[in-house]
Amino acid sequence: MQLEGIDHVALGVRDIEQSVKWYIEVLGFERLHDGVWNGVPTFIGKGNTGIALFPASPDAKPTSSSHRELRMLHLAFRATRQNFLAAQRELEKRGIKFEFQDHEISHSIYFRDPDGHALEITTYELPKPS
Numbered sequence: 647m648q649l650e651g652i653d654h655v656a657l658g659v660r661d662i663e664q665s666v667k668w669y670i671e672v673l674g675f676e677r678l679h680d681g682v683w684n685g686v687p688t689f690i691g692k693g694n695t696g697i698a699l700f701p702a703s704p705d706a707k708p709t710s711s712s713h714r715e716l717r718m719l720h721l722a723f724r725a726t727r728q729n730f731l732a733a734q735r736e737l738e739k740r741g742i743k744f745e746f747q748d749h750e751i752s753h754s755i756y757f758r759d760p761d762g763h764a765l766e767i768t769t770y771e772l773p774k775p776s
Contacts, residue, residue, distance in 0.1 A: 647733045649723040653768050654689070654696030656719035662688050665699050679751060694724075720756070720764035727771035730755070 659665040669675040669690050678689040687698035700719055725733060734755060737744050744757035754768040
């Protein structure tokens with residue numbers, strides 16, 4: 647399996663627009679993929695670094711007892727189309743179940759590591775329409 651690197655980190659946040667503003671002002675990020683998926687998630691980033699912001703439950707607090715809502719939702723790796731398909735074959739060979747999703751501008755597979763952490767492999771190289 648050949649991965650190109652981390653594509654994005656998915657974060658649960660209390661206020662999407664406040665978080666967008668902070669990442670733009672503080673880290674110099676930009677909105678990405680605007681107008682896709684009805685804004686959920688909201689993508690921000692710069693260069694090859696992306697963050698997908700998802701709404702957390704309204705009562706989420708960043709304390710040790712309730713931080714599970716304000717957490718990393720999944721870790722996404724980027725791959726070429728060829729390696730995206732090879733990754734699926736490798737996971738199948740190892741008996742690791744995964745779910746495919748078509749995100750219009752990308753294709754992704756989702757699966758879990760041995761501790762249950764959600765992982766994603768995504769490619770923006772889509773097959774050409776027939």
